[in-house]
Amino acid sequence: MTKTEYENAVETLNSWAKAYYELDEPIASDEEYDRLYHEILEYERLNPKDISIFSPTTRVGGGVSEGFSKASHIKRMWSMEDIFNHAELMAWIKRGEKENLSFVVEPKFDGASLNLLYEDGVLVRAITRGDGVVGEDVTNNAKTIKSVPLKIDYDKRIEIRGEVVIKKDDFDMINEQRAKDGEMPLSNPRNAAAGSLRQLDSAVTAKRKLLFIPWGVGENSLNFMRHSEIMNFVRNLGFEQDEFFKILTTDMLDDAYKELLAKRDEKSIMMDGMVVRVDDLQRCEELGYTVKFPKFMVAYKFPAIEKTTRLLDVALQVGRSGVVTPVGVLEEVVIDGARVKSATLHNFDEIERLGVMRGDMISVIRSGDVIPKITGVFKERRDGTQTPIMRPQICPECGSHLLDEGVFIKCQNLDCKARVINSIIHYASKKCLNIDGLGDAIINLLYEKGIISKVIDIYSINFDDLIGIEGFKDKKINNLLKAIEDSKNTSLARFITGLGCEHIGEVAAKKIEQVFGDRWLEASYDEVKNLEGFGEQMAKSLIEFIEVNHQSIKELADIVKPVALKLEIKTNAFSGKTFVITGTLSRARDEFKSELESYGAKVAGSVSKKTDFVLAGSEAGSKLDKALELGVSVIDEERYESMKNEI
Known part of the structure; x- marks a missing residue:
């Protein structure tokens, strides 16, 4: 990196930081920000005389919004150094000779930092981190957060610091409501939390279901020897604490990291790493601080699952119910070890809601085995080459006119190849009838050769149909025929799932099996609607599906003979509890x-x-x-x- 490139990088990173911290409207992903930040850091390490006074490495957090009065922290709020692998963790431990110390580890939640000041047991001020010295006074908004006690059983002055977050489910509900109200969606839970905390109208903040999780203290006169003791004290004052809170030695840190990483998806709050902190407070004092970071704590970051790439095109897929789904074709990007070339766009209403265009730089997220999803558009980075994405009028598979129902655009042609093939693929899939050897390619081949044209045809396939087809030898044919035969006498829940009724997945199918058993085809609309977890949409979908396909379902069931597995309830002291x-x-x-x-x-x-x-x-x-x-x-x-x- 040359000096000019360095100065340009500083300017770029500051613009990204302003959008992220002050405007709550990110124009780059965390992964992009971290990568550029560390490039700047490396240049400054090699060229200390060239360090710009505007460099983000000399700052903590963001600036202060003009919409709030400024307030000072009694004790400075520090940022944390980030590390990304085991080698960096061990290097940090060796600095300052921390090998034989005990460490407190807990999740690093992705939210907005907040400092709560209590005097005589009463909350008197709540300040955002700001630049670490001065932040925004958001006291009125903080008082609307139910997990922030207005009074505590401690009469001395104390600053309690923590993260303001929004649970993932609550974030989704907020965006659903915003969509109904014609408002732009919030980009992610972190920015939703920060934006909610800085609302000028505290009534808006109160509706956002914010959660405050403490991670430390500032000003205090506590006499504890360990950070873990302080946090136990804070928790006993009535504050939240995550279940994952451990005191560990050096050799246990990596296992804890892997354990927490494995819980990434199941956690109700978005987290981006694990905090590792020296427990001994006297040792923390001895280790001290750099210009920006405490030397006694570090953020061991998780692999990025949200990255920035370009939307090259939009492909159209026709599902088994005829619904046409847009799929984003992406410039390849690696997310959490997986090469991602496509991401779901759900439907064309979602495209309009996002305001995305071909050629846009977008953020894409992948979590575990979940299909990658486009979560945001960096409209500020458009260069004029972008083109709009139009709603389709013609089926990409059969050429027939599409029915546009608003959210859903459907192909009504029952003979559409995509509809037929996808319904068979779904039926034979692992979570449905689990017919080993009957994958996508084989189903397409058998369809093209006229051997199957609908689901029930699977059970008419014989040895003579397959002999002579390229790739089919005696053993492969016999294995496939055995798998087809083994799919009979399956559970009713798998059979119902395999039929591919809209809105009826594995969980719903199991509930139908348990409640109705073999009489499920005769269940009424009201009976289905009143099932736990069901509602009008699911009930309507199932009843209409049965009415339209009743005879076909009966014919298929007569061959498969699915077995209704009743949940046996054993009565004991736990029943009904x-x-x-x-x-x-x-x-x-x-x-x-x-x-x-x-x-x-x-x-x-x-x-x-x-x-x-x-x-x-x-x-x-x-x-x-x-x-x-x-x-x-x-x-x-x-x-x-x-x-x-x-x-």
Whole structure:
């Protein structure tokens, strides 16, 4: 990097930082920001005399919005150094000789930092981080956050610091409402939290379901020797704490990182790494600070799952129900180790909501095995080469005119090749009838040769149909015919899922199987609508599907003979009770959940007055505290096992 390139990079990064921190409208992904930041950092390490006074490496966070009055932190709020792999973690530990120390580790939640000042037990001020010295006074907004106590049982002055976040489900609900109101969607939970915290109208903040999770203190007169003791004290004042809070030695850090990374998708709050902090406060004091970071703590970042790339084109896919789905064709990008070339755009209303055009720079997110999804458009980076994406009028497969119903655009041609083939592919897939050897390519081949034209034709395939087809030898033919035969006598839930009824997936199919059994085809609209987790849309979809395809379903069922598996409820002390499971147990939580459901119990995700029992393992956190506060019965595994035999 030359000096000119360095100065340009500083200018670019500052513009990205302003959009991210001050305007809450990011124009670059976290991965892009981190990469450019570290390029600047490396240049400055090699050329210390050239460091610009405007360099973002000399700042913490962002500036202060003119919409709020400014307020100073009593003790400075620091940022954290980022590390990205095991080698960088070990290098950080060796600096300052931290090898034999204990560390506190917890999730690094992706939100907006907030400093709460309490005097005489009363919340007197709430300040955003700002530049670390001066932030924005958002006290009125902070008071609307239910997890921020207005009073605490501690009469000395104390600054309690933490992250303001929005749960992923709440974020989705906010965007759904904004779409209904004709408003632009919020880009991600982090920016939604920051923007909500800085609303001039506190009534808007109150509606956003913000959550405050503390991670430290500033000004205080506490006499604890360890950070973990401080956080236990803060939690006991009535603040939230995540279940993943551990005190570990050096050799345990990587395993903890892998454990937390594995929970990335299941966590209700978006997190982007793990905080590693020296527990001994005296040692923290000795280690001190750099210009920007404390030397006693670091953010061990997760691999990026949201990246920036270019939308090259939009391809059209026709599904088994005839719905035409737009799929973004992307400039290839690697996300969390996977090469991503396409991403879902859901429907054309979503394209209009995003305001995306061909040639746009977009942010794309991939989480686990979930299909990559376009989450935002960097409109500020348009260069005039972009072109609009028009709603299609002609089916890309059969050429017939499409029916535009608003959200859904459908091909009505029942003989459309895409509809037929996709319905067969779905039926034979692993989560449905699981016919091994009958994959996409084979189904397309058999369709082209006229051997199958609809789902039921699968069961008419014989040896003579396949002999002579390229790639089909005796063993392969016999294996396929056996897999087709083995698909008979499957569970009714798999059979229903395989039929491909709109809005009826695996979970809904299991519920239909359990409640209606073999009489599911005769179930009424009201009966279906009243099922737990169902509603008008699902009930209407199922009943209409049955009416249109009743005879075809009967003919297929006569061949397959699906078996309705009834959930056997064993009566014991847990029957009809509501459970919450927390902490580390000897078995996976899903095992306990399935077992409890087999006893007729319900497993909830949070503790309330309606909770009957909390099953608590080691390192149980805030859920255990909540149970004790509400007087809910807490049992350990030993007590759980003994109660299973009680009637």
